[in-house]
Amino acid sequence: MCGIVGGVARRDVVPVLVEGLRRLEYRGYDSCGVAILDAARQLARVRSVSRVAQLQAQLAEAAMGAGLGIAHTRWATHGAPATENAHPIFSRERIGLVHNGIIENHEALREALRAKGYEFTSQTDTEVIAHLVDAHFAANEGGTLVHAVRSAIAQLRGAYAIAVISKDEPERMVCARQGSPLVIGFAADGHFLASDALALAGHCDRFMYLEEGDVALLTPARVTVFDAQGDEVERAIRAMAAYQSEVSLGPYQHYMQKEIFEQPRAIADTIADVTEFSPALFGEGAADVLPQVSGVLILACGTSYYAGLTAKYWLEALAGIPTQVEIASEYRYRESVPNPQALVVTISQSGETADTLAALKHAQGLGHDRTLAICNVATSALVRQTAMSFITRAGTEIGVASTKAFTTQLVSLFMLAVTLGVERKRIDATEAARHLAQLRHLPAALTSVLALEPQLMAWASQFADVPSALFLGRGLHYPIALEGALKLKEISYIHAEAYPAGELKHGPLALVSEQMPVVTVAPNDVLVEKLKSNMQEVRARGGELYVLADGDMRIASADGIRVIRMPEHYGELSPVLHVVPLQLLAYHTACARGADVDKPRNLAKSVTVE
Template sequence: MCGIVGYTGRQPAVPVILEGLRRLEYRGYDSAGICTMNGHGAEMLRCEGKLANLERLLTETPLGGTIGIGHTRWATHGRPSEKNAHPHRAGEVFVVHNGIIENHRELKEKLERLGHSFRSDTDTEVISHLIEHNMKLGSDFETAVRESLRELRGAYALCILCEGMPGTLIAARNGSPLVVGLGEREFLVASDIPALLSHTRRVVFLDDGEVALFCDGEASLTRIDGRPVAKEPTTIDWTPVMAEKGGFRHFMLKEIFEQPRAIADTIAGQVFEEEGAVFLDELKMTDDELAQVSRVVIVACGTSWHAGLVGKFLLEDLCRLPVEVEIASEYRYRNPVVGEESLVLAISQSGETADTLAALREAKLRGARTATICNVVGSSIAREAHGVIYTHAGPEIGVASTKAFVTQLAALHLLAIRLGRTVGTISREKGRELIGSLVKLPGLVEETLRIAPVVEAVARGCHHARDFLYLGRGSCYPVALEGALKLKEISYIHAEGYPAGEMKHGPIALIDEQMPVVVLAPRNAHYEKTISNMEEVIARGGRVIAVATEGDDTLVAKAEIMLEIPEAPPELLPILATVPLQLLAYHVAVLRGNDVDQPRNLAKSVTVE
């Protein structure tokens, strides 16, 4: 969602803030703004559109000072416009905000009765007026902020300045991510790690209900009520180079080609192939605790939910435990049946997905053991779950998730082997076989990526299509869902993923000569049935693009187009089949002239409902 960067130190604030905001552009945004203290007062510039527009304004009207706050906004309340861009001002108070204030209407009505006038349509402006109001009642800046926070309901990550306190920056968090970067008598605050990496890799993650105060080169961390909080800094092992394009045209393409390395990093240090064993020390569950698990519930959203659906096949097959896969945004509003016998697994790339975090909290309240598969060390979900399996994929900048998805699948393989060995459904020999296949997976993905030029050529023949249908069976059905989602996200073409066996129960009516139908048909237990479904498509004039095992002569004679993946054990086929679909979505979107890394209306981290 919104990007936040705050800075206080010895350097000019504007270049530091702009650089940080650029590194948060992947989150998606529609307007931008900045405010600094220059020694004589506050200066603020805001604009609709991209950072380039703000940079042009700064060229015409430079802002000075060594303390400031900046923001890129993704509209929630109010259309994209200059008046709705952040920072928002009330008197001497300037605020940038990520999140949603649920009681902003009642607060606004109260403040309007007290004589406050509002200029924007946002919920954020209420915060600046509330702080100003409490200062008028006699509270100092810090106290007024704390009093105001106690009145807010909802999610927020905030950076706040006051013209009367030119050396002070206050940050606060509740429900939306905020991280503090530590330097030598200088501090940065941001809504995500990449914004900090050019300046420091020593960070402190704020938890809900915490307030950070930076004043004259010193910092303090407290709860909203003023109680001090002590935290050890975390050292982030990402480098700034890891967040650059590295010669690729788009971040998404770079991240697709990073997948062999990312999978290898997910597996590294977690397996003992000779013993057929998986460690997962950060899962923090003993063999006895794992043996007591009688049911697994996976909660996730979007691409992570698709990963969970693949995980269901893996866990049920290898561990013989019932697995439910829940959409987190639905789960949190149900009265779920879950308890201490359940392992609730939250899957999230960012570790900040609001609905997934809420679902995790609900499960914990009901006594379930919780774990997460997550990419970001120290993120909210990683901190709140009982245990973590980190994917170690590195920063994923493209909004449409690629390497996060395949590393989540690799992590689910690790969990399935660990759990299966513990409950006795996987023998030492079977464990050695599964791990032996898994360690070969990066090489198989590398081999699959050689198909990229073929996929680009295929995209040239279908990028004008209005609709796509993706079909798969078994564990390839979630991959069909993921392939359709990728195409929708970045090409804006309507696409549907369906279980191949369900096609004749409705979707077959859509098939004609104009509709490309992507059929996932690798050689697995569902191969023959999938071929039958494909023939139903062909009989109705559908254009079949088949993702198939290398050297499949049967499909060569049937499909209009073949995208070949290497032969592999059946449990690895969903990962290999994903790669051509990622490349297809990418090349179709590029040919349509779309912004691949920042597709319209989407944000990378969905940190509000």
């Protein structure tokens, strides 16, 4: 969601800050800003409720440049998207601060600060932190900004990643994190920080990830880290290759389109090292853990949750293992029955999803120590906090609506299901070899599906003016219908719902009319005849059917029925193929409606608040 960038160096850091904000635009935001310590050692800032490009123009007009600065993109939680609520937030022109996360006890702190004479000019919870730091700094408790920040965060309840500067310490920046990520970048002439290493790619070649409760002091010459107890500690510094090439748009109109077409490569990279279905795929210790698990608990949100729903079918059919799929944001707020013998699988593109991290922590508190992360970022908090992991190789995903991250998650979960099936003696060597051959052919099969784009563009022209759409699937493809509906509503703002096709007569059929397109995922599987009956129910009520059918299915285009034939039937892995046309349909519908495809309103890429 919100993005932080900061720097202290022996050069002008403003260009790095702006470039970092631009790279973090994909996370979603509604305001942005930069603050510096100018040549007169005074805090100065520029804020905007427009895009980073407009902020850059304002900075150029103000001729702002400095060796110390902080920057932010804000996704509104407390307070509307408005200039006065945009970060950086100042306190008495002495403290400048940017913040990701949510402070749960901000109201009580606000009243106490007002009693001390502090005036609030924003509706944000962040202003509470700025004033707290200032109050402790003014009280001279320890005499330094580091001590003031440590004293302030001791009073906070909630999640935060903060970067703080003061006019009284001109070559120092202090940062702290609890429940929200921060990474420090090392450059030849200074040090930088960000909420995502992508923001600093190319400017820094080494990175340090702060741990929960850490406070760090950055100067041009060094970085000093203190743990939650206040002791100076060493944190691992990792070399990381710059990945600017992945974030360039190239010949595509939008990042979402680019990422849809990158899926054959992303899946090929994800399975590149897979020669057999072995527990070793999932990290050290997996060989001891996986044969012993008696169930699977999947925790995820949004698109990743739909990947988990698909995996439930695979895990129970191929491995014969009971599987429960929970929405992470709900799981820890109800009484559940823990099974310490179960494998807890957490799924997240970024690995920083606050709800999923909190659900993992809750599960661990209930005695679940057999934990596995399916994630696209090897250095993420989720990967660091689970016992095992599988890293998808989707590459950087800029579009807010997930595409290649989803299909690589599906592939990873399929491999887990087959591996557990092998370990539980339900899948023999011949069957395992067949599944591996299926995986190997998947990139080529996806390439053939992508060739259907012109036909999906024609469908999109019909969808552009409809108010609502219905998506149907059965069995293994019901979660894919859910994902298709989510994609359409996310980026085109068309209301869309998905149902198991057999549920039509239990309520949703009342919605069907000539103005309600009904998209049907129709593979040629054991449920195909029942699905055909469900489609007839739609046609009998005047509904318009849009059918994604396997090539050998006996259904043809006719009045009220539009059919796109998939290149081939793909058995258990069919969901990976069928979701791609739904991605393309959503994308081209959004384009036809003139929507901001990569940055849909009100949404964020990395959801780092509850």
